[in-house]
Amino acid sequence: MSLVNLGHFCSHMQNASRARLSITSIMSSKLHLGIALALQDQGFISSVTRGDTAGPDAEETPTTQENISRRRLWLSLKYHDNEPVLSKMKLVSKPTKRIHMGVQGLQELAAGRPHDFVRPLEAGEIMLLLTDRGVILEARQAIGMRIGGQLLCRVR
């Protein structure tokens, strides 16, 4: 569970959006896959595909000891009205300082009030957190399920 690599993921998504790329690849890991699927669920990216360093897979390829070093996740970005849909993606928990939050704190953030030195959520902004259920949830989903977790990143 590397926040360093997640930080690279966040920077790369911002750079790719600014460069108006249609499809981009990131390191394939369990955390990254969870975040990518959450982003797709929230409508920030349109597709998540497994692939190689060369490009997304044409057909399903199993990950083996031989090809694991070349495996990547390919995400396709969205643009609307001449603006990227995913324009900012920032870490909340850093490798040096992990931030955990319970349901009450998440409710404060969702209601537009700061809590525990975390800035509140703006309109159209989401907060992804790692829960002990083993799944990455958005803040409002976590509030509905009455669970908290480690805040990973915020996306708008």
Add this chain to the structure above:
Amino acid sequence: MSALPVRSWRCSASTILTILIAGTPYSNQNERGPPLTPPPPNTSLGGRQLTTTPPNPYRHRRSLKAKPESYTTPPPTPYTESEISKLSEYYTDAQLTSLLAGESVIDPTHFHHRHRRPDYDPMKLKYLDDLSTLDPILDTPSGPLTYTPGHPLQPLPRLKDLLTPSAANSATGDPPWMREASLKTGFSVADIRRLRTKVLVSHSVVNQTHMGKIRKMYCLAVAGNGNGLVGIGEGKSVEYSEAHRIATYLAVRNMMPVPRYEDRTIFGNLDIKVGAVELKLFNRPPGFGLRTSQYIFEIAKCLGLSDLSAKVSRSRNPMNVCKATIQALRSQKLPETIARGRGKKLVDVRKVYYNGAV
């Protein structure tokens, strides 16, 4: 957009006992509390008053405060069969199923007891009266008074209008820059006269040429109609009056529509960097006021914002702050655009769930 707050009743044993003894919360609100009208004079002692001071109707102020509707009305009950059959006269079966499904998601007791977070604004003025409606006697009439000719209170014509011969022919009485702006923008000259304009920045600038130092006056003006249009313009000339004129003319020409949330504040918070100016503009609740520095205040007034907060850091150069403010206001992202881009439905909880009360 916002999550639905859920209250958690964490009581100790003693509080639970007191609640059980006193009865359920919100049960006797109809019997409790005196009426809101002042009480009648005390005539129980044979009509003899012991004091000449009239009783203050607001002495029981705390208990006189109006209780929310949820305290005085019973909570809503599920629809009966007759009600559903009446609804089906207006909605199709598919609409009805989706409506009932949507309503069933919300907890009815929580919806009934929804209340707003108390205001902790120390600058808020504490009024006893409800100022949402106009009092026929105490409030001056709103809008311009128009009297028909012959009415005793009709406005008298101004003396200078009678003395100048060009008053009759209004076309020649207008300044040429207004006529030019009217042609370019499509507004009538009367509309341009009614615009709110102000010179925000003016100073002299010097250009060193082979002939020597040429000193000119620079002006930056803002123009707006107070209802969604604002623009800025810069003018430079050897004479101050000419620079003022050019700046105002260009400000009127550069007016553009800027979206406003509820016609009083911006959509969300903005954080932009224009040149060396780092500008933060904050969306604020109704009644907050324009708590910004002077240049942003004037631009907000011309636009028609009534609630705004701003923070300017790094450079505070007046000219660049004005330009940054206009750029920031034009760079607002509407919730509709966000919703379309993400393919989601964004709901303003303040309007839908709290009915504009929060």
